[in-house]
Amino acid sequence: MSLPASVTIVEVGPRDGLQNLRQVLPTADKVRYIGLLAASGLTAIEVTSFVSPKAVPQLADAAETVAGIRDLPITPIALVANLKGARNAVAAGVRRLNFVLSVSTSHHRSNVNRTREESLAELAEIVDLAEKIPGFRVRASLATAFGCPFEGQVPIAEVLRWVGAVATLGITEVTLADTVGFGNPELVRQVLLACRDRFPGITCGVHFHDTRGLGIANALMGMQCGVTVLDAAAGGLGGCPFAPGATGNIATEDLIFLCEEMDVKTGVDLARLCEASRFLQSTLPGVDLPSRVFRAGPPKPRGPISE
């Protein structure tokens, strides 16, 4: 099996993991949670989103959260959906943005209340803004790339069309997201290979939700197709508040167990990561973290395989 020697896990627990929870975590708990994630070795962490506090009350403290983690040895990433959010993120000191745009019309409308074309025009302005600020980078996350909760299947041609649209703006990092877990490994393979063929200059990441149990299998297929950037949420919480039936991201613990057991290096200490999830669990009584490895406990170190 051909796998990358190492991968970058983009930890989205503080953003995607929390955004759909009814119970609003105090900023101090978010800061501590992010600190524990960083202590496990995670360096790329999506720490919040700069979006309407009415739409996502959980993340209304985005600027305060960013201020609280200033001294951590990580690259904080913030999700934004429009130019205003991008400006607010920049003002808060964030230099890496994740711009979300759905491949399907109806989820895009439900999620950000505008057309995809309107969002693309805003993304163009964000890219202009980025050019004026040293170290500023924008990634595009294409939601519903493997299926839409309103429209069902999403044609691969439509995925390619929107990868092409953001590529035209000069964006080179794209994350393909399976918003409600409709993707299967064969579809993942087809979409990733089509993207690689058509846009060899684009680095594709993946973002899987485990809504229908295939998230880790999809992540493995992503790595088999050469993907080295994978989103995951510690504990396995998550889900888009504007996608009916959405449930958690693949759990970072489970993804790291998958990788490390197969000698794909992640740089993350699984036992310490479980401590971050344990803290998160302690702040959320009544919420069960779906991560299997978190529930089972980190595995014992293993020796070499020998016949």
Place this chain on the structure above:
Amino acid sequence: MSLPASVTIVEVGPRDGLQNLRQVLPTADKVRYIGLLAASGLTAIEVTSFVSPKAVPQLADAAETVAGIRDLPITPIALVANLKGARNAVAAGVRRLNFVLSVSTSHHRSNVNRTREESLAELAEIVDLAEKIPGFRVRASLATAFGCPFEGQVPIAEVLRWVGAVATLGITEVTLADTVGFGNPELVRQVLLACRDRFPGITCGVHFHDTRGLGIANALMGMQCGVTVLDAAAGGLGGCPFAPGATGNIATEDLIFLCEEMDVKTGVDLARLCEASRFLQSTLPGVDLPSRVFRAGPPKPRGPISE
């Protein structure tokens, strides 16, 4: 991706799924559950085990359960761990047995309270018994083939040794079981290819637990290696009572979603299977069925993929 055109799902929910539950289900509920499983299209169903009622009180009603499902259009399978159990199963009318033997010494001792060699001698007697009864077939399930809760890693050579041992008795159907979810897709690939190379006359099935989140990815790798017989438990319950930390089997719903989405035929109606799990759930207040597809609901029928 090379996958089989169709697979046989061996539904182990009534046996493995229930055996670890504290709450003992009435026989009538088990019979109804098995009936609903059969109505979904499942035909190979491990309905119970003939083992010590002290060891597994949940399945003390094995003979009554078998009597209750006599008219279903299925092939009932019973797990046994010794000659006495096999005789009891035969007396109850079962003609397909699944004999369990662990690859690791300590789990075998914990599970059946004898040595592997003693069990192998009993299996030889069961094979002799089988030759006298028309239609009688014995499969061997090798537990801890991908890791042991007591010993950790299990050498591939040891797996091959025990596949060879049961093959010597004339057994041609072997299930490799990951008792506590230590397996990863690369290990699964190595073990399955080693078995195929060394024992081309043996049909290998797989039995995965999702204790550490890799169960479905392991099942996919199994199919990629040519496996066409896969165990799963509706709802995703399960676990060996004598393996510390054991949790549920891969959920039949999730496995069927994986297969059918990739055009691997299972013959099972997913919506009807969810009805079986819904009934099971109704009999088990306070127990959460882990199956993701069961929780998310069966997916809507999809149209053809088109660019």
